[in-house]
Amino acid sequence: MTDTLPAQPSDTPGAAVGRVLGTADATPLQFWTAVMPGSFLQLDDVVVTRRELPGREPVTIAGVVTQVRARHEGAQFDSDVFAIADGTLPAQVQEAAEITATRVDPEIYVPPAPGALVHRAEGDARARALHFDRMERRIPMGTGRDGVPVYLNADFLDGQRGAHVSISGISGVATKTSFATFLLYSVFRSGVLGGDAVNAKALIFNVKGEDLLFLDHPNSRLDDATIAAYAKLGLPAGAFPDVRVYAPPRAGDSSGSPDVSSRLAGVDSFYWTLSEFCADRLLPYVFADADDERQQYTMVVHSVAAHLARAAQPADGGVSLDGVRIGSYPDLVDHIVEQLTDEETRSEWAGSAINTGTVNAFARRLIGSKKDLARLIRGDLATRRPHSINTAESAQVTVVDLHNLPDRAQRFVVGVTLKSEFERKEKAGTAKPLLFVVLDELNKYAPREGSSPIKEVLLDIAERGRSLGVVLIGAQQTASEVERRIxxxxxxxxxxxxxxxxxxRPEYGFLPTVQRQRALLAKPGTMFVNQPDIPVPLCLEFPFPAWATRVSEAGAAPSETLRSIVQAADPFAVVGRGPALADDEIPF
Known part of the structure; x- marks a missing residue:
């Protein structure tokens, strides 16, 4: 995949399809070509033409078709179309295509000459036109409209020259998460990153149904055509080989079993102990809504978090505060509220300048969190099983299931997990191994307005993550509602x-007008990708997932050998089949 392409242009890039129009202005960056009879050009086709210069080497101008038109030449009035169709008025149909230049070689910016032949770019000529020959490491993203692979420059993904991916589109139609997982699969299986891909990790937050819990199961709907589509991209068609799934404990379950219903293989529960909650100052992530930071009670939040970190001591799975053992999150909330409403202890916990109204506002929000967070912050499971999400010690792909959690709990998990992972990367002080973070509904966690602990972590990743090897693959329905800096x-x-x-919206200004219109009609699996190397966004289609995206697609369950490995690593891991669901009962 990393072989460099020939640098010199070939004499025959492809079949001639037209000539540069002389009735429309031609510029170095945009021109029109008349399409020859018996030929056609469609949107996204890649073409090339040549301009001869006196005393200089010829200039090769390559570009992408960004508009196509057809008209009757010889017609004057709209009604002439009927006479022409009847054969009573002579006229001919002429098609023309607008070409937006993608590469000028050598860089002598002159317009193509009217009448110059325009060829369909194929083979090496197409690769040069789309700058693929300049990409030392090319990650396959899918195929273009011509059925030929389209590549992403790995330098702009792994942090060498840039990082981070923003994916936008309508929920359920734009296949944002499917493209994000395909991109990860291509990174891990194409061999482009070499040894870096072997050690790289991915952290995926599953927020909708149980769609992403089967990444390590082959898709039972995989057919020969899909296998061939992967082969064309230089990829094997199969599941992710190394996946670990985490899910929250079931509500009201004292054993802490994971809250999943259809996963076929092992799932680990994740949670935080009361001691970790206090010592790591996780209280601000309970108030993780962007509107919370606008309220005065945020001063109380940080004061109480600091007091918990100082005063709380581990005690039999729970914590000891003010001589009282606390064994559950609701009990901790009740104790905090009791201390804040007592005039004698309020200043010690929240400071002397805090008034009663501010304390009451904080208390109301905190009390409201008991139902949502009780199963995530535990004092009864500390010694029973491993519970921490740590990608460095996990599989290559770590999936954190959030779909059964209420909104406040989802924010808490995302915020605390990202904080922990980013802090680990900061302490390591190196960009290797890479960590890819896939987060859907980014507009909820990092909205354009307001501030929150989660938003600050995501901003840190967007602005400093490149140097630390943390790559954010964010998806959202509306990029206009996501923090602009991200x-x-x-x-x-x-x-x-x-x-x-x-x-x-101006956030899509990188799309030409025609592509904006086409985005309103794009079918699932069709994406427009803009990368710094190529001046025009490329339209591509990526293949159907080779891994299961729901329980009905899941192929054979992991082998007994793998089951024994999972159980040896974690005796409490759930490796049996969950309750069977009918297809119409599966939550998507």
């Missing part, structure tokens, strides 16, 4: 099917 720090921007109102 979007602008994304070297790769991907767009699927868009809502008409959203498509008109």
């Amino acid at each position: 979007v602008t720090n994304s070297a790769i921007r991907v767009v699927g099917r868009l809502d008409p109102a959203e498509a008109s």
